[in-house]
Amino acid sequence: MTAKPNDLNKRAFFADLGYVPHTGQREIHESTARCRVVACGVRWGKTRCAAMEGLAAAMAPAERSIGWVVGPTYDLADRVFREMQLAVANHLRHRIVSIKESERRIQLRNMAGGLSEIRAKSADNPNSLLGEGLDWVIVDEAARLKPSIWQSHLSQRLLDKQGWALLISTPNGKGYFHELFRLGQGRDPDYQSWNRPSWGNPLLNTQDIERERGRLPEQVFREQYGAEFLEGSGAVFRNVRECATGEWRPPIPGETYFGGLDLAKVEDYTVLVIVNRRLEVVFVDRFHRIDWSQQVNRIRVAARRYNNALVNCDTTGLGDPIYESLAQAGCCVQEYPFTQRSKSALINNLAMRLEEKVIVLPRPEIWPEGIDELESFQYSVTDSGHVRSGAASGRHDDCVIALALAVWQPSPRYRRVTFMRRLAPISMHRRLAAARLRNRW
Numbered sequence: 001m002t003a004k005p006n007d008l009n010k011r012a013f014f015a016d017l018g019y020v021p022h023t024g025q026r027e028i029h030e031s032t033a034r035c036r037v038v039a040c041g042v043r044w045g046k047t048r049c050a051a052m053e054g055l056a057a058a059m060a061p062a063e064r065s066i067g068w069v070v071g072p073t074y075d076l077a078d079r080v081f082r083e084m085q086l087a088v089a090n091h092l093r094h095r096i097v098s099i100k101e102s103e104r105r106i107q108l109r110n111m112a113g114g115l116s117e118i119r120a121k122s123a124d125n126p127n128s129l130l131g132e133g134l135d136w137v138i139v140d141e142a143a144r145l146k147p148s149i150w151q152s153h154l155s156q157r158l159l160d161k162q163g164w165a166l167l168i169s170t171p172n173g174k175g176y177f178h179e180l181f182r183l184g185q186g187r188d189p190d191y192q193s194w195n196r197p198s199w200g201n202p203l204l205n206t207q208d209i210e211r212e213r214g215r216l217p218e219q220v221f222r223e224q225y226g227a228e229f230l231e232g233s234g235a236v237f238r239n240v241r242e243c244a245t246g247e248w249r250p251p252i253p254g255e256t257y258f259g260g261l262d263l264a265k266v267e268d269y270t271v272l273v274i275v276n277r278r279l280e281v282v283f284v285d286r287f288h289r290i291d292w293s294q295q296v297n298r299i300r301v302a303a304r305r306y307n308n309a310l311v312n313c314d315t316t317g318l319g320d321p322i323y324e325s326l327a328q329a330g331c332c333v334q335e336y337p338f339t340q341r342s343k344s345a346l347i348n349n350l351a352m353r354l355e356e357k358v359i360v361l362p363r364p365e366i367w368p369e370g371i372d373e374l375e376s377f378q379y380s381v382t383d384s385g386h387v388r389s390g391a392a393s394g395r396h397d398d399c400v401i402a403l404a405l406a407v408w409q410p411s412p413r414y415r416r417v418t419f420m421r422r423l424a425p426i427s428m429h430r431r432l433a434a435a436r437l438r439n440r441w
């Protein structure tokens with residue numbers, strides 16, 4: 001006997017758990033399709049819905065049942081898993097057989113007295129996805145999974161036991177997840193799919209959504225909140241190749257230059273990007289594993305060569321001491337402390353400028369790592385539901401950050417906000433930097 005989506009009076013079960021699904025979530029719970037594909041906006045209630053569905057399956061009468069919660073990483077798989085764990089702790093304590101945190105495994109006594117197991121798995125370790133036949137699988141952030149994971153690992157786990165799958169995600173371009181979604185639009189009776197924007201969740205504050213609409217580039221908002229399947233999306237920066245037509249250029253006397261400096265943390269690179277007033281990238285230096293004094297020297301020499309370029313520098317963490325050393329070495333540096341908000345403003349500014357095609361990047365042949373980083377920089381959703389941007393897993397983002405810092409300075413926003421607020425710099429070199437900046441405008 002295996003657990004099927006409707007083997008339990010789910011409505012009563014959910015009521016016992018204190019979960020009242022909204023209309024959209026109810027449709028998903030009521031579906032009996034073998035493969036359900038939920039392509040809905042951020043904060044729509046996908047994770048909650050999937051967690052409750054998984055718990056219902058685990059409680060359904062069966063001699064033995066096993067289900068997996070899979071995400072592109074453990075953190076993402078944990079979202080659904082933790083929600084289940086919480087509901088178990090609050091409402092189903094008497095059913096717990098064992099909870100093994102380290103293995104991300106819960107064993108429960110189901111309604112027939114049988115043993116049900118729930119496990120959380122990460123798709124970035126495909127070896128862990130081998131093995132047993134499953135009664136059900138839930139995939140969170142499914143659109144961000146490599147297609148091969150679904151095709152070669154997960155879907156096959158369901159064959160033996162005729163298990164069901166629930167894939168939830170915000171859309172991310174038109175990959176395999178979009179294909180599965182299309183199957184669910186009447187093309188295959190085994191599939192059913194839903195596509196709803198965030199504002200389909202009646203519990204969500206519409207003002208918050210509107211605020212995000214104003215803050216995010218339009219494409220991103222349409223994808224993340226509007227749940228639209230857009231061509232070539234997920235990427236933060238558009239027009240990267242179109243903008244990559246430039247060459248390295250030597251300094252020109254009298255020209256004004258601006259720099260952006262991203263300092264290496266542990267594994268990554270230190271990158272210095274220099275642009276001229278027309279936002280043409282004229283010089284990039286990228287290095288790692290050299291000591292601080294050499295780094296300071298190398299940056300100082302480059303900045304000085306480019307007419308004492310004013311360099312914007314991330315001063316969080318290890319950045320601060322090197323910033324101080326640069327300032328003491330006579331470099332014209334300006335600090336840019338990173339917070340979630342300031343970093344997001346920086347990235348958005350770069351995205352807008354690439355969107356407007358007002359930046360000239362070096363050709364891909366001469367700056368391959370920079371172009372690659374820009375193209376693989378992605379939007380994703382944080383645990384708290386905010387959209388954040390960053391390098392795709394396993395990629396660097398030092399070139400992106402350095403470029404963003406370089407083009408931040410000549411932006412009108414910088415002049416208006418940052419400069420006006422910085423009229424009381426603490427130390428002499430900071431005052432000097434502000435004065436030099438003022439003279440440039």
Ligand SMILES: Nc1ncnc2c1ncn2[C@@H]1O[C@H](COP(=O)(O)OP(=O)(O)OP(=O)(O)O)[C@@H](O)[C@H]1O
Pocket residue numbers: 019020021022025041042043044045046047048049170203381382383384385386
């Ligand atoms: N039916 C419901 N009743 C009460 N609260 C709900 C319900 N559905 C979702 N929520 C709450 O709304 C918020 C968003 O839900 P959830 O995390 O499931 O959305 P999501 O679509 O997975 O979001 P994200 O795209 O950020 O992963 C959470 O705080 C969740 O607890």
Ligand SMILES: [Mg+2]
Pocket residue numbers: 046047048079140
């Ligand atoms: Mg979620």
